[in-house]
Amino acid sequence: MWLVLCDPADRAALWAHEGLRKRGLEPLELLSPQALLGSTRSVHRVGRHGASFEVVLPDGRLLDSREVSGVLNRVAAAPFGLLPFDTHTDARYAQEELSALLLSLLTCLAPVAVNRPCATGLCGAWRSAAEWTVLAARAGLPVPPARISSSPDREPDGDPTGSDGVLVLGEHVFGPPSAKQEEDAEDGEDAEACVRLARLAGTDLLGLDLHRDGGHRLVFRGASPLPDLRSGGDPFLDRLLDHLTGLPEAAR
Structure with a gap:
């Protein structure tokens, strides 16, 4: 079983789920953190040899973490809206x-998750x-x-001529042609640097915000473990499928 874990309003994750389904990834489940935490019955085991969980989802299905072969983890935060x-x-x-x-539940899935949870972020730091x-x-x-200001709303200095959203998945870089597909040494070095950053x-899986300066050089502007996956298009989905299905048996 494979999972796409995401908020119901995460359009990029829904797009990835549909793309993976069309590429034949089965069984593939779409699961929200609300459903995971809203289980009618749950068993969470933590021992010397690892951790696992079993939860009965609100629709009655049983989810056993030991049966999960791969996860696209897009959980940014625990849902708090209905706390009474x-x-x-x-x-x-x-x-x-x-x-x-x-x-703790996501950590049970961490060996097969893209991205793995950590103490400073549920889908990456x-x-x-x-x-x-x-x-x-x-x-x-x-x-x-680098400039430090007491004004949190201050805009970065500079006059960038364009912005490129770039995705890194493993050793591969995806994004607009201006960011990765030009056949010159400089762009190849930029792609390698993006992989090193991830x-x-x-x-x-990491999203990067890169800008072209006045000299058409790519300049780093920001990064996120929760990027818009749609900027990678079909090539990204093809690689994501290979990544999820190519996890070693020892990690499952």
């Missing part, structure tokens, strides 16, 4: 407990702009001058 508490303190406590439970910039510079991507971030 009168005080902020009680609601905050319940939020923390739900987040901890969801993190969330970092500040400064942290991403440091990692991008270490990876070899050109970065804008490695440094510890994530299988």
Whole structure:
């Protein structure tokens, strides 16, 4: 069984689910964090040799984590909208407990998940702009001058001529032709730097925001473990299918 875990309003994840289904990935389930946490019965085992869970979903189906072969994990946060508490303190406590439970459940799926959860993000680490910039510079991507301001709404300096949304999945880079398909050495080096950044971030799937400056050089502007997958088009879906079905048996 394969899963696409996402919020019901995540259009990019719904697009990926439909694309994987059309490519013959079966059985493939679409599952929301609301359904995972809203189970009518659950068993969560944590022991010396690993962890697993069994949950009865709201529609009556049984989900056993040990039967999952691959996951596209798009869970950004635990759903808190329906918490029935009168005080902020009680609601905050319940939020923390739900987040901890969801993190523990997702960790059971981590060996076969794209992306894996961690302590600072349920679908990969969330970092500040400064942290991403440091990692991008270490990876070899050109970065804008770092400026620290007391005004959080201040726009970055510079006059970029265009923006390219780029996806990295494993060793592969996907995005607009201006970001990856020009046959010259500079663009090849940029693609390699994007892959290095994803490695440094510890994530299988990473979205990058790159801008062309006045000299048509790609400059790093930001990154996210929850990118818009649609920018990768059909080539990205083809590779995602290979990635999910090519996980080693030892990891399952």
